[in-house]
Each structure stands twice: as C-alpha cells, then as structure tokens.
Amino acid sequence: MAEPFVSKPGQGERIAFMGQVSFVRARGDQTGGLLSLTETRTPAGSGPPPHVHEREDEMFFVLEGEFSVTIGDETTTAAPGTFVFAPRGIPHAYVANVPSRHLAIVSPPGFERFLADAGEAAIAGPQALAAVAARYGVTLLDSSSGADA
Secondary structure, X not given: OOOOOOOOOOOOEEEEEOXXXXXXXXXXXXXXXXXXXXEEEEOOOOOOOOEEEOOOEEEEEEEEOOEEEEEOOEEEEEOOOOEEEEOOOOOEEEEEOOOXXXXXXXXXOOHHHHHHHHHHHHHHOHHHHHHHHHHXXXXXXXXXXXXXX
16 A cells, blocks of 8 residues: 655656656555656757557646647647546657746556666667667657657
C-alpha cells in the first residue's frame, strides 16, 4: 500500500531531455504502482518525435501555452485546460507552439525511469537513444527531432 505524500511546486527529480525540462512529481514506487506524474516545460518548437508505447497509456493535461498534438492520424491544438489521452499502441507526438507546460500521467508507471536514462543516452546519439527506448518498450518512429518520448 502506498503512503500518502505531497509534491509541492518545484519539487521532484529534475530531468533535462533534448530541450525540455521535466520534474518527476510522483514515481510509481510512491503511488503503489498505479501511475507516475511529470510536469514538463517545453520551449516553442520542441516536443518528442512520433513514438509508440507498448506498456503504458500516457495522458497529458496542458497547464500553460499551446501544443499541436498528434495521436494516430489526427492532430489537434491543445490549449490550457485540454486533456489528451494517448493509449498504448497508438503513435503520438506533440510540439509546443509557444513556450508551454503540461502534466503527463503515465499508467502503469516506469516511464519516469525512461526519461532519466534517455536523457543521458540522447547525448551519445540516436542509436543509444533508440536502444534505451527499446529497453522500455518505446518505439521511436522519427528520432531526428524531439524531446521526451
């Protein structure tokens, strides 16, 4: 059983990954294996390349700014207050149209560890990043751009 906890503004492990900065606000071990939660700041023009998760569903809630979000073949504009559900097995990506901030909820958890590992792998190059992604059940469909998959 998980113990209650509070994550206050500015708290959480800070992870820089290809232009974005994420704060892990809740890890899977803190939520009894239910989910993880990250808060991510994305500069204009940045975002993850199209990718597919094998293991987890990913949800986004836009706090500030605006994103162009693609899930499958559909692209939508996501302004503050927009909730986006990207189920496992469906390709998805986003790009910040202006400097933006969102929450990402991932269930089941584990993807927060990918962010930390991939941040370092990205420095080594696309092959290292693809290898880390594969280890976490993530397929990068276009590794030439983007940030946190």
